[in-house]
Amino acid sequence: MSNKGARNLFIFGSIFFFLIFLALTFDTMKQIDARSPEITEAVNEGKQAWHKYDCIGCHTIFGNGSYFAPDLTKVTRDKPAGYLKAFLVNPRKTNPNSAMPVLGITPSEAEKLVAFLDWTSRVDTNGWPPEPVLAAMRKAQTGGIAVYQKHGCASCHIIGGVGGTSGPDLSKAGARHPNPDWHVSHLKNPAGTVQGSAMPAYEHLTDDEMKLLSEYLISLK
Amino acid sequence: MKYESQKIAQNFYTFAVVLFLVQTVVGIIAAIQFIWPDVLILNFNIIRTLHINALVVWLLAGLMGATYYVVPEESQSELWSVPLAHFQFWATVAAVGLVILGYVWMGLNPQANSPIFGINPLSEGREYIEAPRWADWLIALSVILFLVNNVMTMFKTKHWTGIQGTLVGGLVFLTLMYLPGMFYTKSMVKDQFWWWWVIHLWVEGAWEVIAGALLAFMLMKVTNAPRAVLEKWMYIEVGFVLFTGILGTGHHYYWIGTPGYWLWVGGIFSSLEPVPLLLMVWDAFRTTRENRVVSNKLGLFLATAHAIFNFVGAGLWGVIHTLPQVNKWTHGTQITTAHGHLAFYGAYVLLVVAMIYITLPHIRGVTEYNQSRGYRSFWWMTVSMVFIVLTITGAGMVQTYMERLLGLDYVTVKGTYNLWFWIFRVLFGFGFLYGVGLFVLDYFRLGREPVTVASARFAEKAA
Structure with a gap:
């Protein structure tokens, strides 16, 4: 290839790919708003x-x-x-x-x-971030663990090394508070039970769920 | 040096070298904050802003200095206006100084960044382009003055060459690609979309074009290789950089709220991005093999090292996590940080360092200089950077596995499982600082101290 040929390949090839990029940009701009909620x-x-x-x-x-x-x-x-x-x-x-x-x-x-x-x-991110493999597997639990998973407690609390760090580690929750009634009243009104707690109230749990969850929590020692 | 006005390059080099030292020091502070967040009155965000902004500014200053050297030589003429170049230099230094003071002030008092007439006065709060809007205009003005000066120089003699044409073409592209970062959008998705136009089309577009042109210039300068061959390969390299790099932008559009076809476009084109970088490595070795007369051994060594680490850092460390299937798990982890460090070091730090070692002896009017400190600084910097990158890569692999795959909390993984990686990174950071210190010392001493016997013998042999 001559030098002039190489130069023309560089210039016109780059313009060609840039035009494709511009066309895709134009199309993307038309689609973005439909993939995101309304901006208030x-x-x-x-x-x-x-x-x-x-x-x-x-x-x-x-x-x-x-x-x-x-x-x-x-x-x-x-x-x-x-x-x-x-x-x-x-x-x-x-x-x-x-x-x-x-x-x-x-x-x-x-x-x-x-x-x-x-x-x-709520933006459609093509499925990112993916759900962790282990978290997906743990969904198939029964009893108190299922209640714990269903209400997303692990988003903020750790048990056995797994979970979020926003709230206290619950790996030894049963040793700290062995009384199931304490857990029930805490779940219904966290700030009233622990001063300064930023945890939301979970009073919407059914009585069965309350019982299963508090039994699970006191079993953690 | 053939033209008196090429000396202006030295102002920019000095500014670049000093900021390189600043960047390294704040980088070590940032690394310590990973272990001990409250170590300093300034929070991590300010330290990191200083770290990455110092990097961008010093590399740009280095590239500007290199351009002020290359354009007169290629045009065979003095620069169009030396006073304009001096004005542009000092205006840039003043603007950068003001922006840095603003960041520090914001660190001490975050409320000082409250909008005035709808503009955040101290920081835009957007990664890499944190400089506030008023500074954007000053930066744009500075770059336009710089471009006008160089283009007018080329028009003076109309002695067109491929190297200077490609160099200035890359610089014009760089200037234009700053503009998509200069408007506000209400949608965070659109914000990030245009932001990547600036960031990606700079570092994987315009800057690589500039690097291709400067590599050709450096090889020609130190080996006396024929221009026609070098320029032909340069066109092919920078051509493939843009053919793959422009649509390769798509690898940033996988997960930010943009349509799914970007997974295909980004995956395919960004996987090809290492190809032109490998071609540059081959080009450097071929030129060395075919033209055995080397006038500046250290210069050629650094130019080749730049080509190799450009390929390894920007190419290999990028391609490992560029496929959407992989990136889905690694996106936003320390793997990206590792890639960023080795890519910037190989592609641009070594490029500017090599340009300095090749042009500075001519600017200072010496034919030989002591090379041993330059080699030592290279090895300290490179070995330290490789180990920094390996520690961050390790941290990224642990993070991908434990946080993304198993679902452990970000904070737990960072605080517990990656602690030793952070500690080793700080230690290697000090090694890197030592290498940078040697380089800065060598920069100020080069050509101003008596040449030792060993280095003189080298130069004799080469001659």
């Missing part, structure tokens, strides 16, 4: 707070960011909104294990950030 004023203000506090400087979203703190794409799917709002305003008071600093996020900003994160959690 609160969602937009939440996004602005996201940028203001440089959240991406530690976290990732849609898997992109700084890899220093958890990915937040689907955070509202796993964590209760009340917990998230309290956490954003004062992280270490809500969860003593947390490494997140107090940034001065106001309660109203926290509300909007949660609206924004709730928006991202």
Whole structure:
């Protein structure tokens, strides 16, 4: 190939691929809004707070960011909104294990950030992040473990090394609180039983579920 | 050096070298924060912003310096306007200084970044392009002044060459691809879509085109290889960089809320991205083999090392997690961090370091210089970086397995299972800092100290 031929291949080939890229971009822009929920004023203000506090400087979203703190794409799917709002305003008071600093996020900003994160959690991301293999397997449990799984307790609590770190580790919950009634009243009204708790109330559990779950919890020693 | 105005390159090199040192120091602080988040009054986000912004700025400054050297030489003319180049240099330094002060201020008082007329005054809060909107315009202006100066120089003599044409073409592409990062969108999906136009089309597009042109220039300069052969292969390399790299952007559009066809487009084209990088390695070795006269051994060594680590870091470490089937599990883990470190080191850090060692002796007016410190600095930096990348890769594999596959919590995996990886990374970070320290020292001493007997003998043999 002559030098001129190589040069023309470079120039016209690049333009050709760029035009394809532009066409795909055009098509993608038409489809994006249909793949995401509606953007309300609160969602937009939440996004602005996201940028203001440089959240991406530690976290990732849609898997992109700084890899220093958890990915937040689907955070509202796993964590209760009340917990998230309290956490954003004062992280270490809500969860003593947390490494997140107090940034001065106001309660109203926290509300909007949660609206924004709730928006991202409902975007169609082609199935990302995938459900962990072990978590999918553990669904087939019965008794108290099934109740524990059904209500997503593992999103915030650890048992035997597996689970989230937002709430206390429950691996020895039975040793700490051996009385099943304590667990029932705690599930119905967490803040009334443990002062300052950011856990939401689970009063909607049926009596059977309450019984199974509290028995499971006291068995953990 | 043939033209007096090429000396302006040295200003940019000095700025680049100093920022390289800053980048390394804040990088070590960031690594320590993985183990001990409260070690400093500034939080991790500010330290990381400084780490990656210093990187981008010093590499750009290095590439600008290299361009100010290459364009007059290729055009066979003095630069169009030396005062404009000086103005552009000092304006860039001032703007970058202001942006850095802004980041630190924001670190001390996050509320200071509250919007003024709808614009966050200190940080856009978007990775890599954190510089606030007002600074975006200053940066764009600086790059346009820089381009005007170089293009006018080329027009003065109209002595067109493939190397300078490709170099300036890459720089124009770089400038245009800064623009998609300069508007606000309400949708986070669209935000990330356009953001990748900037980030991906820079590092896997425009910058690689610039690297291809500079590699050809360096090989020609140190081996006296015939221009026609080098330029032909350069066209083929940078051509394939863009044929694969432009649509390869699709590997960032798998999971951000964009249509499913990007899994096919991104998977296929990004898998081919290592091909042109391998071609560059072959090109470097072929040129060395066919043209045995080497005027600057260390320079050729670094240029070849750049080609090799560009292929390993940007190519191999990228391709291992680029298929959607793999990326579904690894996306957003430390595997990406490992790839980022080795890719930037191989593709661009070694490129600028090699350009400095090849052009600086000419700028300082010496034909020979002490090479041993340069080799030592290379080995300290490279061995340390390889081990940094291996520790982060290990951390990423553990994270992928335990968090993504088994479902353990992010915080547990980071705090417990990866702790030793973070500790080793800090230790290798100090090794890297030692290598950078040697390089900075060598930069200021090169050509200004008596040449030792050993280095002189090398130069004699080569001559």
